[in-house]
Amino acid sequence: MRNWTAGRRQAIRAMAGFVAGSPLFGWQQDPFRDHSRVPKLEELLTGLDFEPVAYAKLPRWAYDYTAYGEGSEFTLRRNRQAFDWVRLVPGAAGSGQEPQTATTILGTPAAFPILVSPTAAHMQLHPDGEPATYQGATAASQTPMIVSNVASVPFEKIAPAAKGPLWFQLYPRQDVESNRELLDRVQAAGARAVVVTVDQQASVYERALHDRNLEAASLRRLTGGTRGAPRNPYRVPEGRLWYEWKLFDQLRPMIKVPMVAKGILTPEDALLCLEHGVDAIYVSNHGGRSLDYGPSSLEVLPEIVDAVRGRVPVLFDSGVRRGSDVLKALALGASAVCLGRIPRWGLAAYGVPGVQKILEIVQTEFKQAMAATGRSTLASIDRSLVRTDFP
Amino acid sequence: MRRREALFLAAAGPTIARSQQLAGEPPGRIPPAAEIINASEMEAIARRRLDSAAYTAIADTGADRxxxxxxxxxxxxxxxxxxLDLGANLFGQPLFAPILAGPAGGQNRFHPEGELAMARGASKAKAVLIVSERSSVPLEKIAAESPGFWYQVFPEAGTTRAKIDLAVKAGCKAVCLTAGAGGTLHWAAIEGMRKDLAVPLLLKGVMSPDDARAAADHGLQGIVVSSYRGVPVPGMASPIETLPAIAEAAGSRLAVLIDGGFRRGSDVLKAIALGARAVIVTRPALWGLAAYGAAGVQQVLELLQxxxxxxxAMCGKPNLAAIDRxxxxxxxx
Incomplete structure (x- = not known):
């Protein structure tokens, strides 16, 4: 026991020590991570290396928002497994030529058949938000970026940040006319295509509910907004239950640039898209965030490509982490591949240079995979390049 | 007390301790029922509430997952x-959703109110409850809490029909006869139980198309595809795997229900797509019961709904009739 009759200075010192160790300052420490050193950007060799760095730098709820999938996350896991069910068949060593990777996607030139997927709220990941992602993408050989409808920064404020091509992603609103003003704005600001997302009619992220229960008010703000209170007796969020095919017919005259339907996972729906004036099919299960126990995007890609028969380009995302994954998706018929979590990890981990580096890693890996399989042009990439063993 | 003493006390006091943010689920905390997000989480809470003997009886074996x-x-x-409409109809009884709470004996092992709380929770969730003949609460009391209930019996020479008649008198809407567990099942005996019965009789424990056909031939109104035979047999097919062939054999002659490892709404959707009319969930409801009593039963059933x-909605099937193969x-x- 201390002698509490000691002088004032001594008492203050003891008090300070006691308070510092009290739960009052518990908030300063995040018990979810150890306190290891953050590696230098140059030390990271693959896209997968960025995730632990992003994890270390982000608050728990922001990391979770990027990481999680719908429901029990079966589809989230299957997205990655699916790439193990496709093996690349090595071809002749090739001509020794540098692989030619440049292409044009719906009129947008690209050095690689790779785009940045639309993902929400980049300011969660980095204070500079979407403008930083855009600068990083542009620095990585002008990779086209699809700006999310729920970006932290308005499209017009992102557009001046760099020079690369931008597309816009729309979550359509039920009063179809109310989409017009937004679509006019983004097209005037330079959107070269509009991606209409039509999955996620009733998705719930269980990890987000957890984080919400555990207090993260910031997430409550993020997820509470747009969905609408349930009127049905099954407690299903109402916001997107109204989706119907005629939406594309109604949106068509408002969109002067190519219109893409995102979230297609069946040949039936792909054919219906064609009937409704869609310019490209975007095969995606929203990174495992739409329907739990839905298929991986990769396993349904071939049947959708077969149904579309080359009439429109087929874009692809969900689960792509490596350049070889890009090559596999192209071999199964995708015209281009989009990356969602990859640039998010880059942004969260290192800001602009992180986005640039992580995209360049995937681009380089893609080129290496082309060379290793003896394909020197995109046109030469076809199904003979892969052996599939989907379950 | 002097000022500096008061400051020392305050720094370590519970007021300030509350300002610490909770990170993850602290061990042993029982959150409010509304914070439970899925059936598996309900199991974790049930585990905290129960002694090991009671928990072991209802632990998730993962067998049919x-x-x-x-x-x-x-x-x-x-x-x-x-x-969106989940409404179904079984034997003239309207169902809010094609999910029934299954039978289990002696539920006072899991909650002091036992079957009464189970009945109350199922009722609140607008779900039909199947009451075991080995209930720890008299049937009349359960009937008062859950009027549309069904009854489950094991076949025993001589006594079964009497039990069924009592249940019908208490107001049960259908009877499930569990095949296999313990006793031997003779079709002749089943016909005896069925004769002049005012409510539909279902055979529970069907795992082959032949049994389904025989059930229809002997005048039963329904079957429950279920691997419950008393002891689990490793390596046996799961009910959901045998369902398509059984549903085909049953055709329109029998209402086909199913149980066995249903933990998610997606599991239920799969069963309906493969030919089931409704699904019976037992363990998740018991986890809810053990965790929070009636409120837990209600919560877990509503989560599944x-x-x-x-x-x-995400499969483009706004009602049960639209769900196809x-x-x-x-x-x-």
Missing amino acids: AAFDRITLRPRLMVSATN SELARDM ATVRLHRR
């Missing part, structure tokens, strides 16, 4: 689901 992982759903987009409704894809592994 792998089969569900070999079935994927096929999302169909752009079908309006603003008029909501999951099913969301999955139906093309809603699912079966995989080899």
Whole structure:
């Protein structure tokens, strides 16, 4: 026991020590991570290396928002497994030529058949938000970026940040006319295509509910907004239950640039898209965030490509982490591949240079995979390049 | 008390301790029932509430889960689901959703109110409850809490029909006869139980198309595809795997129900797509009972209903009649 009759200075010192160790300052420490050193950007060799760095730098709820999938996350896991069910068949060593990777996607030139997927709220990941992602993408050989409808920064404020091509992603609103003003704005600001997302009619992220229960008010703000209170007796969020095919017919005259339907996972729906004036099919299960126990995007890609028969380009995302994954998706018929979590990890981990580096890693890996399989042009990439063993 | 003493006390006091943010689920905390997000979480809370003997009786064995992982759903987009309807009808009885709470004996092992709380919770969730003949609470009391209940019996020479008649008198809407567990089942005996019975009789424990055909031939109104035979047999097929062939054999002659490892709304959707009229969930309801009594039963059943409704919406099936074989894809592994 201390002698509490000691002088004032001594008492203050003891008090300070006691308070510092009290739960009052518990908030300063995040018990979810150890306190290891953050590696230098140059030390990271693959896209997968960025995730632990992003994890270390982000608050728990922001990391979770990027990481999680719908429901029990079966589809989230299957997205990655699916790439193990496709093996690349090595071809002749090739001509020794540098692989030619440049292409044009719906009129947008690209050095690689790779785009940045639309993902929400980049300011969660980095204070500079979407403008930083855009600068990083542009620095990585002008990779086209699809700006999310729920970006932290308005499209017009992102557009001046760099020079690369931008597309816009729309979550359509039920009063179809109310989409017009937004679509006019983004097209005037330079959107070269509009991606209409039509999955996620009733998705719930269980990890987000957890984080919400555990207090993260910031997430409550993020997820509470747009969905609408349930009127049905099954407690299903109402916001997107109204989706119907005629939406594309109604949106068509408002969109002067190519219109893409995102979230297609069946040949039936792909054919219906064609009937409704869609310019490209975007095969995606929203990174495992739409329907739990839905298929991986990769396993349904071939049947959708077969149904579309080359009439429109087929874009692809969900689960792509490596350049070889890009090559596999192209071999199964995708015209281009989009990356969602990859640039998010880059942004969260290192800001602009992180986005640039992580995209360049995937681009380089893609080129290496082309060379290793003896394909020197995109046109030469076809199904003979892969052996599939989907379950 | 002097000022500096008061400051020392305050720094370590509970007021300040509360300002610490909770990070993850602290060990042993029982959150409010509304914070439970899925059936598996309910199991974790049940585990905290129960002694090991009671918990072991209802622990999730995971036995039939792998089969569900070999079935994927096929999302169909752009079908309006603003008029979402999970309503079903079994033997003239309207169901709010095709999910029934299954039978289990001696539920006072899991909650002091036992079957009464189970009945109250199921009723609140608008779900039909199947009451075991080994209930720890008299049937009349359960009937008062859950009027549309069903009754489950084991076949025993001589006594079974008397039990069934008592249950019918108490108001049960259908009877499930559990095959296999302990006693031997003779079709002749089943006909005796069925004779002049005012409510439909279902055979529970059917795992082959032949049994389904025989059940129809002997005048039963329904079957429950179920692997419950008293002891689990490793390596046996799961009910969801045998369902398509059994549903085909049953045709329109029998109402086909199923149980065995249903933990998610997506599991229910798969069963409906493969020919079941409704699904029976037992362990999840018992986890809810053990965790929070009636409120837990209600919560877990409502979670399953909501999951099913969301999955139906995302598969473009706004009602049960719209769910077809093309809603699912079966995989080899």
